[in-house]
Amino acid sequence: MxxxxxxxxxxxxxxxxxxxxxxxxxxxxxxxxxxxxxxxxxxEAVLGALKKRVEHGVFGYTIATDSTREAMIDWLKNRHGWDVSPEWILFSPGVIPSIRMAIQTFTEPGDKVLLQSPVYTPFFQMIERNDRIVCNSQLLLKHNRYEIDFADFEEKLKTGVKLFLLSSPHNPAGRVWTKDELSEMARLCQKHGVLMAADEIHADLVALPYKHIPLAALDHSIADMTLSFMAPSKTFNLAGLQASFMVIPNAELRKKMAAAQARDGVSMLNTFGQVAMEAAYRHGKxxxxxxxxxxxxxxxxxxxxxxxxxxxxxxxxxxxxxxxxxxxxxxxxxxxxxxxxxxxxxxxxxxxxxxxxxxxxxxxxxxxxxxxxxxxxxxxxxxxxxx
Structure with a gap:
């Protein structure tokens, strides 16, 4: 208990x-x-797995195994009804480093990146610190619930936005976007040729009757232009172990992100982060x-x-x-x-x-x-x- x-x-x-x-x-x-x-x-299963790894006593370079990927894939299927192929997965030390890599990889200095305020502070920081321009489509608060101003959203996309950063579920407002809302945002981004990066780190922390829908799970055409960033860190309180992952179905986009990781030297997981991640996804429900x-x-x-x-x-x-x-x-x-x-x-x-x-x-x-x-x-x- x-x-x-x-x-x-x-x-x-x-x-x-x-x-x-x-x-x-x-x-x-x-x-x-x-x-x-x-x-x-x-x-307890996470603590037990970490203790067992400590008792082994050697903490050298660690590789991601099929077992780790299988645990994540099973979790996404069972928790969110999302079928993910193993080759779609890249590992990262955190969602914010993943966002930074996406900004650097798919935009150029001076490009516009769209967000929806009020929103998680590092969204602004990653855009500005990488010499990109914040383009904001502010959320509307109606009857104590945030909504998307789709007319404004599209007008902002028309200004030359290259990348859209989505917070889903939304931090700090706590909104869990509906299928219709996600579909309309995706439709407008497709219409204007804007790549989407979804921060879904809070995906597992959703209260009934609400249900998190991964953006890339909507359909194949949306998945083809979506980078999904997820982690066990918020779900199981593992943030200090610095282990997250990206799901990128589009092979060309995935290749570019993998190249960015290789360039920055951040493609390898923390030993304890990987152990905790697998144990959490296998035994944490x-x-x-x-x-x-x-x-x-x-x-x-x-x-x-x-x-x-x-x-x-x-x-x-x-x-x-x-x-x-x-x-x-x-x-x-x-x-x-x-x-x-x-x-x-x-x-x-x-x-x-x-x-x-x-x-x-x-x-x-x-x-x-x-x-x-x-x-x-x-x-x-x-x-x-x-x-």
Whole structure:
């Protein structure tokens, strides 16, 4: 039986979330509910596989085996109904390095790359730091649910966009895109000859009745122009092991990405990352189901407490991820004021919305993948900060 209520002290473990607060927020006396990793131990099967590998005692260069690919392929088939061929898979140390390689491989300096804000901050960073131009089709918030402005989306595509970065499920808004939404985005990108790169790192973290649909699983023509980036890191709390993978059905696109990997020297997986990845995909289903049920309980607690104690705030219902996007705009505070109150009055480390681009102003992102007592304490601190 998994005990998600168990508190695991992560201080002094080189944890970015806990030990990195001073560098990021200027304070280290905060409750961290910011960076997107869990405060839960991964599945026992993963820990067992890692211990066995440690006991072997030699940690030389590691190759990806058929067994690892088979575990991933079975997972994608069983969890998402997606049939993936082994040759479509390339390994990577992370989704962000994969996005960076895609930008460098399929665009030139000065080219436009499309995204949909408010969106995961590294999308902006990877575009700008590689001397490309951010082209933004901002999402529309209607009745507390984000929608795509398809007219604006197509107008932006017409401006010479070369690559579209999709966040699916969406971070930070928690939207799980429907088949119709995905199909229309793909249709417009096909119409205007725009390659699609889908960050699907939160694919497994979807609450019923919603269902994640891999973009490339829609049909063969869409798969032919899609790069899919996935990982077990969010799903099973393995981010520090730096193991992810790309699914690229188009042989020519895959060849170009493999060449980019060879050029950068990043095609080999971390030994422990590979061991953990295979064990998680083979044996992690029951753990994940239990984790998602627990996280859903945390989300319900957030909704109830904010409705009761902070009625000026609105929770954007998360359909996926373990991140809660909270609308604080009715408080009338700037993002700087919001951040100051959180840090000084609440002693609470959250991500403030302006970091996610236009449309994120006045929001905060709360990570609730932690024991319920910590969620409750975070809500108490949020109330102290904002009332």
């Amino acid at each position: 998994v005990d998600f209520d168990k508190y695991i002290d992560r201080r002094n473990t080189q944890s970015l979330k806990w030990d990195g607060m001073k560098a990021v927020f200027g304070k280290d006396d905060l409750l961290p509910m910011w960076v997107a990793d869990m405060d839960f131990s991964p599945p 029951s753990w994940l189901d239990a984790a998602m049920a627990y996280i859903r309980g945390n989300i319900e607690l957030v909704k109830e407490e904010i409705t009761r104690n902070l009625p000026e705030l609105t929770v954007i219902e998360p359909e996926g991820t373990y991140l809660v996007w909270i609308d604080c705009r009715r408080l009338g505070l700037s993002d700087a004021e919001l951040k100051k109150r959180l840090l000084e009055k609440g002693k609470l480390a959250l991500n403030v919305g302006d970091a996610y681009g236009p449309g994120g102003e006045g929001f905060v992102r709360m990570n609730v993948a932690c024991p319920r007592d910590i969620v409750q304490e975070g809500l108490n601190r949020l109330k102290a900060a904002l009332t």
